[in-house]
Amino acid sequence: MFASSAGMLNRHQKQVHALDGIDLDIYEQETLGIVGESGCGKTTLGRTIIGLIAPTSGQILFDGQDLVNASKDAKKSFNREIQMVFQNPYTSFDPRFTIIKCVSEPLKIHTNLRGAALTKRARELLEQVGMPGEILHRYAHEFSGGQLQRIAIARALALNPKIIVLDEPTSALDVSVQAQIINLLQDLQRQFKLTYLFISHDLSVVQHISNRVTVMYLGKIVEQNTSEAIFEGQAHHPYTQALLSAMPSVVKELRRKQIILEGSVPDAANPPKGCNFHPRCPVAMPICSIAEPVLDNSGAGHPVACFVVNPIEKSTDEMIQ
Amino acid sequence: MNAPLLAIEDLHVHFNTYAGTVRAVNGVSFEIRSGEMFGLVGESGCGKTVTGLAIMRAIPSPGRIMKGRIFFQGEDLITKSESEMRDIRGGRIAMIFQDPTASLNPVFTAGYQISLQITQHRHVSKKEAKQLAFDMFSEVGLPHAKSIYNTYPHELSGGMQQRVMIAMALASGAELLIADEPTTALDVTIQAQILALLSQLRESEGLTILLITHDLGVVAETCDRVAVTYDGHIVESGTVDDVLYQTKHPYTQGLLAALPDTVRHKQSLEVIKGSVPDGLHSVSGCSFHPRCPKVMDICLDQPPSLIIVGEKEHSASCYLYMEETA
Amino acid sequence: MTTVAPDLEIPIEDIKAGKRVTEYHLMWWAFRRDPLAVLSLVILLGFILGAIFAPNLTPYPEQGRGDPNLLEKFSPPNQGHLLGTDYLGRDVLTRILYGGRSSLAIGFLVVIVAVLIGVPLGAISGYYGGWIDNLVMRITDIFLAFPPLLLAIALASALGASFTNTMIAISFTWWPWYTRLVRAQTLSLRERYFIEAARSIGVPSWKIITSHVLPNVMTPVMVQATMDLGGAILVGAAVSFIGLGVQPPLADWGQMVSIGRIYFIERPWYAGSAGLAIFLVTLAFNLLGDAVRDAADPHTRRVVDVGR
Numbered sequence: 039m040f041a042s043s044a045g046m047l048n049r050h051q052k053q054v055h056a057l058d059g060i061d062l063d064i065y066e067q068e069t070l071g072i073v074g075e076s077g078c079g080k081t082t083l084g085r086t087i088i089g090l091i092a093p094t095s096g097q098i099l100f101d102g103q104d105l106v107n108a109s110k111d112a113k114k115s116f117n118r119e120i121q122m123v124f125q126n127p128y129t130s131f132d133p134r135f136t137i138i139k140c141v142s143e144p145l146k147i148h149t150n151l152r153g154a155a156l157t158k159r160a161r162e163l164l165e166q167v168g169m170p171g172e173i174l175h176r177y178a179h180e181f182s183g184g185q186l187q188r189i190a191i192a193r194a195l196a197l198n199p200k201i202i203v204l205d206e207p208t209s210a211l212d213v214s215v216q217a218q219i220i221n222l223l224q225d226l227q228r229q230f231k232l233t234y235l236f237i238s239h240d241l242s243v244v245q246h247i248s249n250r251v252t253v254m255y256l257g258k259i260v261e262q263n264t265s266e267a268i269f270e271g272q273a274h275h276p277y278t279q280a281l282l283s284a285m286p287s288v289v290k291e292l293r294r295k296q297i298i299l300e301g302s303v304p305d306a307a308n309p310p311k312g313c314n315f316h317p318r319c320p321v322a323m324p325i326c327s328i329a330e331p332v333l334d335n336s337g338a339g340h341p342v343a344c345f346v347v348n349p350i351e352k353s354t355d356e357m358i359q
Numbered sequence: 360m361n362a363p364l365l366a367i368e369d370l371h372v373h374f375n376t377y378a379g380t381v382r383a384v385n386g387v388s389f390e391i392r393s394g395e396m397f398g399l400v401g402e403s404g405c406g407k408t409v410t411g412l413a414i415m416r417a418i419p420s421p422g423r424i425m426k427g428r429i430f431f432q433g434e435d436l437i438t439k440s441e442s443e444m445r446d447i448r449g450g451r452i453a454m455i456f457q458d459p460t461a462s463l464n465p466v467f468t469a470g471y472q473i474s475l476q477i478t479q480h481r482h483v484s485k486k487e488a489k490q491l492a493f494d495m496f497s498e499v500g501l502p503h504a505k506s507i508y509n510t511y512p513h514e515l516s517g518g519m520q521q522r523v524m525i526a527m528a529l530a531s532g533a534e535l536l537i538a539d540e541p542t543t544a545l546d547v548t549i550q551a552q553i554l555a556l557l558s559q560l561r562e563s564e565g566l567t568i569l570l571i572t573h574d575l576g577v578v579a580e581t582c583d584r585v586a587v588t589y590d591g592h593i594v595e596s597g598t599v600d601d602v603l604y605q606t607k608h609p610y611t612q613g614l615l616a617a618l619p620d621t622v623r624h625k626q627s628l629e630v631i632k633g634s635v636p637d638g639l640h641s642v643s644g645c646s647f648h649p650r651c652p653k654v655m656d657i658c659l660d661q662p663p664s665l666i667i668v669g670e671k672e673h674s675a676s677c678y679l680y681m682e683e684t685a
Numbered sequence: 686m687t688t689v690a691p692d693l694e695i696p697i698e699d700i701k702a703g704k705r706v707t708e709y710h711l712m713w714w715a716f717r718r719d720p721l722a723v724l725s726l727v728i729l730l731g732f733i734l735g736a737i738f739a740p741n742l743t744p745y746p747e748q749g750r751g752d753p754n755l756l757e758k759f760s761p762p763n764q765g766h767l768l769g770t771d772y773l774g775r776d777v778l779t780r781i782l783y784g785g786r787s788s789l790a791i792g793f794l795v796v797i798v799a800v801l802i803g804v805p806l807g808a809i810s811g812y813y814g815g816w817i818d819n820l821v822m823r824i825t826d827i828f829l830a831f832p833p834l835l836l837a838i839a840l841a842s843a844l845g846a847s848f849t850n851t852m853i854a855i856s857f858t859w860w861p862w863y864t865r866l867v868r869a870q871t872l873s874l875r876e877r878y879f880i881e882a883a884r885s886i887g888v889p890s891w892k893i894i895t896s897h898v899l900p901n902v903m904t905p906v907m908v909q910a911t912m913d914l915g916g917a918i919l920v921g922a923a924v925s926f927i928g929l930g931v932q933p934p935l936a937d938w939g940q941m942v943s944i945g946r947i948y949f950i951e952r953p954w955y956a957g958s959a960g961l962a963i964f965l966v967t968l969a970f971n972l973l974g975d976a977v978r979d980a981a982d983p984h985t986r987r988v989v990d991v992g993r
Contacts, residue, residue, distance in 0.1 A: 113887075117885070122881075129878045148886070190882075285547055300552075302519075
């Protein structure tokens, strides 16, 4: 959650719940996929984890330590452990920086490497992502999107992080290049025992790379399950089902009966009452516009936030309280 | 079989930049039949958008159509005067783009813009134009046509803006709709809505659609026939079933294998090595040969021509299939 | 809209071969192709070098510094005095060369002071946002509300009319434009991922501003500064014209127009040549600014990235 404000003279300050009560665990060396459409809060989630946005309330625990309320020094050490790769490789690099300056920027902040040792490390990092070390003195505009994304990954690896937040790392790339980057990410994960938080709108990419998948809608988690289960018919939330059916695929077996949702994602500043999804939900019930469903294992054996899936009695009890 | 509504023959479009001549479109030929949904698919920089713009004769400077003919209902568009083209552009042929916000004027209401479009291309009164606009809005699934008529583009969501663009194309009586990545900027569930709308309009209005996209999944689910472009020319074309499931050209095969949903979970994906050529440096022979896993000696000398390799005019430009026919 | 031909002869091999091609190289390539830009540059260099080397260029350096030569009062242009002489018999061409010193110096100093104050404030305001941004913006509003001429009159009456006071008065009202320009640029830079990337690895804010923000706002600042040089010279001339700038016997173009206008009907060469000098320099700076802007616009010099 965070507040949107418009400066000193603004008359009304409005709370926008970009993220609303998110509970999430990420385990070591796994890839957790976060899927959702624009406005679902997936990017805000990534930025909050990496510390670019301070949450209004809540905790982020890393190895049991709280990131949000940590001291300045502790925050600096967390900076080393969690890195991010951004969506658009073309704006991920300062156009006035050479590649070596870009890649070594984190090293200069966090390590004592200088001079030849710094160059050596930068070269090594580039080679790890399949870029020749000779490019060190060139500028970002001389490279293609796929090459830049490799360099961005090299920069993220510079401090030997534990977690890398990947925010739509392939959405600006062509299919053949996307495949190269996904393969690279998987190789690096094995090699360096990395943990990924993979944020994407593209279900086919997420199902391919993730161990577990979290589906988000308008700032909330609606369903969470292992990747295989979700993509092999164990999708229970009507939104997950609609997302899956809307995903175009060349694989005939993957083509499901299309569920075409009406309307579009509502404004997060003005969410609907009750379940956020009910105005678009094909199976909405009267209760959905009154009460908010919570994530619950009881109906499907994995967390789903839906009255249709979970037994209503329990949820209505909560509503009455 | 229907007569082709649009036939492109050996189209060349070059851009003279200070880095040299970029051959954006380098010998593209295909036919679109009346009433079909035709997919033009390829990666960025393969010339698919420029081909779409060439049909509209709207190539941005410094680009120029160097060679080729574009027949629309039997008339060669290349030889048309600019004033004749103005009637065709936005009239009989309409184009919608990836970013509808850039195509709609932010200072006029949606209704004003569609009415203007109608009165420009049809001889109707203002009142009739307004009625026609209402009809078109409900035709494309925009609820409350009256209130949409009076809204400004920024008040509409991306999906609704794209619907307005489609309504404008229909309102001016377009027979061919060129849809250039119409759903790329949209969310998956909205993409499904727009694609369903296009399919439905094809059925109900007999609209012919040229769908330009990078997404093979979209092609698989919506198109009848498809042409795959690479480096400014067509490497494979035919029915969607033939091209995607009886694939002949190594590039198409590579593209399909690179899709994450065709491979089992967590396994590594097939990769086409290298990257798309920039159109500046002509590659000798077949322009795909530096990346091709099945490259042969002959591929380095001469560019292959598009030849029939299967049923229903399934064709590919690859030497792998030359001997069989020769 | 743009005048630069798109088919510039940038050697693509250089780019491919990994020769360092920076933004500035590309700008220079594009700039060179614009004949008006080159002409402006030549005119300006002429005036600037003329002002610097005035004592060596003219046979009457003492007249340039103000010594009268009453024997040759109001002589029309002739071989000895290409632009004639003024009311004290001084060579007008010499006075123009010497007057260029104060006029050009006003232009450059005003812009330099404005850039030095305005650019850092703009970057800070745009980067931090919030109350800092509000404070800086309200201050710029206050400064923008001062009419530069009135301020110059006020300062001159309080501290005396002089070159320094003119410069201070003009700079005083000029820097807020740079703050606004740089703030707007910074706001859009902030959205770019490389700034976020730097923040996410813990680069301190001051370092982000100095190493990422400032270098990236320099191109629009350069364009603005080039255009403003002409504007500042014009305002400086206006201040001198009303008698509050550089005081006689020192030469200044605005002052020359002011004195010369009394004799303008019979001896147009005096005020006319000073006016022409102001006109040429201002026009040249504006054309140069336009050319720099066009050269900085990637659309006029697409490299490989043509929309296809």
